[in-house]
């Protein structure tokens with residue numbers, strides 16, 4: 001999902017014109033198997049779309065942008081000279097779609113088990129079922145087609161297998177299970193409360209709606225909002241343009257961070273997302289993503305006689321506190337490693353929380369755990385943040401992490417090797433896109449892992465080289 005500033009973030013998916021009815025539009029077998037033919041004139045789309053949205057919003061939205069086609073689907077282009085700092089668009093809140101659009105009786109019947117993405121996906125389902133009578137038809141009929149979306153939840157088994165060594169694999173399975181769970185609640189509520197609904201929505205439709213919302217809604221004061229027109233803009237990780245939400249004037253706006261000449265594609269920054277999050281939630285990756293990170297999970301072995309005591313201690317002290325912005329969940333045994341930047345071992349190194357976890361892991365008697373707990377109470381309450389005085393224990397703790405990371409490096413190298421070995425030219429375009437995404441993901445994670453392994457190696461060597 002996307003982030004507005006403050007506090008908006010793009011949630012963690014083009015269309016054919018002259019759609020006769022939405023039931024036609026959502027003939028899924030057809031949609032899933034083919035990308036639509038060439039679009040009707042895109043300038044014409046803009047001529048029709050923006051005045052329609054300005055009518056809904058009751059205000060001018062943009063006068064220097066037009067909708068066009070980019071390598072990455074629909075996008076916005078400068079139609080006039082734009083100077084850095086110019087406000088390029090303002091979308092009034094009333095021209096945005098939020099979960100509040102759900103009829104109250106449906107909203108009430110959806111429990112907290114259905115999150116904001118699921119609720120907004122339900123709004124899309126209802127609007128699709130309403131067809132051309134939907135207030136939002138000109139917008140929803142301009143959203144990307146399923147065949148244009150590459151989120152990992154849509155990957156086939158072979159495609160999915162390419163990324164089996166990454167945490168994205170497990171997170172995709174979790175996300176699918178969550179969508180299925182929310183779908184059963186939404187489908188039940190819709191069939192119960194929408195009298196004209198002749199056919200129960202199906203899971204594929206809901207997954208598509210869910211992925212659309214996840215890849216183009218911003219976090220706002222309303223929970224999340226689809227911001228039509230703004231959500232035609234593509235992402236540039238280096239851009240300093242963000243969607244800003246102005247509660248006082250009740251509108252979302254974007255200012256240019258650079259000069260644009262007529263015809264230039266206008267880009268904004270969705271947020272600091274790793275390729276793992278981008279592929280899971282947005283269905284794309286960046287070739288070199290400075291925000292790449294690797295999620296690793298460490299276990300306290302079942303055969304460890306102090307297992308229960310260690311788990312209790314870790315839980316009490318919560319060795320890890322991370323502000324998660326994506327579906328990737330945190331727990332006390334899951335850690336995110338970023339690229340360790342400095343070749344000299346300066347910089348942040350690997351997370352303190354992971355090093356603390358490893359120190360706890362290598363305790364062998366209850367007294368050592370009690371000592372760690374006392375030490376935490378004496379300091380800032382955080383467990384095992386100080387190096388062990390006994391250097392061989394400190395070495396042992398860091399070797400545990402190093403061997404875990406080395407295993408992940410081996411797994412990633414094996415997956416990459418297998419993928420490169422199967423690199424033939426006769427694959428479909430869709431498969432080629434996914435393979436490139438898998439490459440971007442795995443090479444990025446490998447870079448992060450190698451930097452962490454190098455840091456650990458240096459740390460271990462230093463332990464015994466300093467007096």
Ligand SMILES: C[S@@+](CC[C@H](N)C(=O)[O-])C[C@H]1O[C@@H](n2cnc3c(N)ncnc32)[C@H](O)[C@@H]1O
Nearest residue numbers: 013072073074215216231232233234235282284
């Ligand atoms: C908010 S929408 C942007 C408009 C979108 N291109 C469309 O056709 O409606 C986000 C989606 O655009 C595509 N996209 C945006 N930035 C991209 C980029 N840098 N590389 C590849 N795809 C991108 C992805 O499919 C993403 O899920």
